[in-house]
Amino acid sequence: MGEKLQVAIVGLGLVGASAGLALRRFQDRVYVIGHDRNPEVAGRARKMGAVDRTEWNLINTVRSADRVILALPLNEIHDTLEAIAGELKTGCVIVDTADVKKPVMAWARELLPDDTYFVGGHPIVVADEATLDAARADLFDQKMFCLTPDLRTNDTAVRLAADVAEALGARPYFLDAEEHDGLVAAVEHLPAIAAAALLSLLTTSSGWGDLRKVAGGQFFASTLLSAADGQAAMDGPFANREIVALWLDRLIGELSAWREQLLNGEEEAVVAQVDRGLAAGRSWLLAQARGNWDDQAPAVDMPTAGSSMRDMMFGRLGRMPERPRRR
Template identity: 30%
Template sequence: KWADELLPSHVSFVGGNPLTGASVTEQKNASGHIFHNAKWAVVAPPDAPQHAIRALTDLIEAVGSSPVFMDSHEHDSFAAATTGLPAIVAAAVMNAVSTSPSWSEISRFVGTEFDQVTSPASADPASSQSAAATNSDMLVHWIDQLIERFQALREGLIDEEERFSPDGVVANSFVQAWEQRARLEAGIADRRPVTDERFTIPTAGEGMMGMFFGSRVARAMGGGKEKKKDATKYDRRRMR
């Protein structure tokens, strides 16, 4: 929108955002290696000429990255969820706890968990406010999503039976978060189910039998491989 309003008609605007996942907070720590094998979001307006898009994608590929095309709404929403929302959460947690009359005593308990959650609050407040203000619609959407989950957890903790239930909202919230975090760390943070079939490699004997009888029969005749435990699924038996 701003590009249409501010740039001359003969200038083509194509947005780009390197998705490096790196935390380079100081110039001295900058490195060209962070772009290697990284994804690079490309936001091209419908009327953007091919030569303008190509100029950006050539640059992206030259530094070892791969372009990922998306529209501006997707980009802004995803950025709000992964950058803006953590900054909001950090500010809220820091302010909620530090304004307590007991903050001087509470601060002695600060450890890794509190430090990690509130670390985005160390960013320049002017930059944080600017980022939030320029993407406010998307950020409000994700704040609403967060409030819904906070409210559900609050109600679950108030209910004595619910808060101890291994299948209640409190338990489910922690299990879901644990599993999604595990999938993120494993590089499979999409919604496709992880199945044993995707990762099971047949033995040579099963492969030969599979040519004649089919893979299922071959596995049955060959005894099959022991199913590998899915490392991204939490064992709920630990909660009972």
């Protein structure tokens, strides 16, 4: 492998495999090792070229890594950090991809040694399904990659984590963990709860046998969950439950208002609200696809890596930084 930068990806689903495929752009300079608890998934990721090789043993996966990407469900991160904490190289940079950041940041501070770097991460991507089959090299291109350093995070860690995001093709977006979790509660966890509740209401109804026969595109769109199973779908909302509950209260109030407008025959007002929502939704989808959020300022005024991505992959990240200060 020579002087290749070694990147370990733990978790080879949609995000992990897409990260590996993105890093293939630098395959002459970067060597990617992958691990997944499901050997079949690991083998498929290797076959599709997402990793150079796979390791069935977690410790062997990360022991020599310069960078570690934890592309894992929230409920697997604590135990994984605990398992790898004593095996990481000095100066190793660890970034996770979970959609809740406060608990992850706390676990990292508790478990990881002082001679490693950790910055919470959360790539904002849209995919038809959250499976390995949907993985692609351009999944992160021009998409926001949230990074949540705090006041204890070493400056070098912030720079290196931003470089990792840029290497995947993403745009680093800095904000603190509490702000991140508050935003995600509204646009990720609330929709998940709403979709799951609607799905539960209808499929447990005594009339489901007939309802399912006429359920079509609107039912599909309204009950679509991006997670592969219930545990993955609800990990985030439960970890973030206090803020999610506040948004649920607002949703319940909104539904009550719409109910009254419906019963009162206020069709014109409701149609206008729907049209405004559709226009805002189309604008969001276009901006999300293009990665163009020029009308919004960065959440936190932090230095970005700018044009340093290639320096990172081929130069700066290849050099051992100074020993980190306490996170």
